[in-house]
Amino acid sequence: MSTQKIRIFAAKRPDLKTISSVQNPIVKQVLQLKEKSRVRKTSGLFVLEGKRELSLALKGNYRTGPVLIYEDICPAAEIEALFDNTPRKAEFISISKEVYRKLAYRETTEGVLAISENKEHTLNAVSFTKANPLILVAEAPEKPGNIGALLRTADAANADAVIIANPKTDLYNPNILRSSVGCVFTRQIATGSTEEVISFLKKNNIRICCAALTASVPYHTVDFTGATALVVGTEATGLSDEWLRNSDRNIIIPMQGEIDSMNVSVSAAILIFEAKRQRGFL
Known part of the structure; x- marks a missing residue:
């Protein structure tokens, strides 16, 4: 693949919804889900981080909500492709560097986080x-x-x-x-x-x-x-x-x-x- 094509693939997607403020309600929801077991339990939701984790969750038939992508690290098309062979649909949102740093557990999270529904482990x-x-x-x-x-x-x-x-x-x-x-x-x-x-x-x-x-x-x-x-x-x-x-x-x-x-x-x-x-x- 030529350098030019790589740049095109990695370019940011202007059609994606964007979150640039850490005060955004979705950002606040992600933080609460990450930090509070009570919130995870009452809402039935949790936050996963990383491409491999998201891929495995889809393989395990988890229902995924908003997918947050920091495009400087991970092209949106790469994450959207994970959903190609599944019946699952999701909303993809581009986030700013400030938001990503606020949410990511570590900077090696590969630029992607997602809210997902948990399962009953009875x-x-x-x-x-x-x-x-x-x-x-x-x-x-x-x-x-x-x-x-x-x-x-x-x-x-x-x-x-x-x-x-x-x-x-x-x-x-x-x-x-x-x-x-x-x-x-x-x-x-x-x-x-x-x-x-x-x-x-x-x-x-x-x-x-x-x-x-x-x-x-x-x-x-x-x-x-x-x-x-x-x-x-x-x-x-x-x-x-x-x-x-x-x-x-x-x-x-x-x-x-x-x-x-x-x-x-x-x-x-x-x-x-x-x-x-x-x-x-x-």
Whole structure:
């Protein structure tokens, strides 16, 4: 492609609606959605940032509202093209540098933000297409970065579902969206109380394997080829007694150093990829 054609492609679109003031109502709405979990919950909306995240949200059939584009970084035509093969329609708005800097989580957000409708992540909405689903369960993870890493691990292993028991934050927290690199949109995700999640697993005849220090066997000695839920807790407190009482098998990752625990996302990755190895996918 010639330099001239590149310039034409990257030129700003004069036909787009433009927002240049940080006092614009849409700008204020985006800020509230980014900063306040209560607003996200009551409105059913959230803000996503980045071309990859927007592409994955469209793939996950999320309904997207206004798409804000800083054209000095990203040509509007490039974002509009993401919608070409989807039934989704959106309003595209060009924003100024001042507005972009006010809204973007970081300047490497690729010049695009969008308001989107969230989904209901209920246990009743989870379904399985195979007889031996592999599920990752995390109880009460607090750090958005850990939740994002858990979702990335589940996506990498193509887990059938991720379930958060006793969630401490909403799934559309900007830090979770950022750290998951859009994997929130690519996995079946559900939330519920520990009691509800245990009941769901038992109802669906899914074996519960809890990562725990007591009454445990090395993880690699356990058969994970059947319908299995790998359950992990926080590094600080581990799993609650309710999980341990209902566990079909406690498993442990043997360690040779001085500490007896690892980051929850690292532990989950070790366990889930052992399950994938046993299932012949590695």
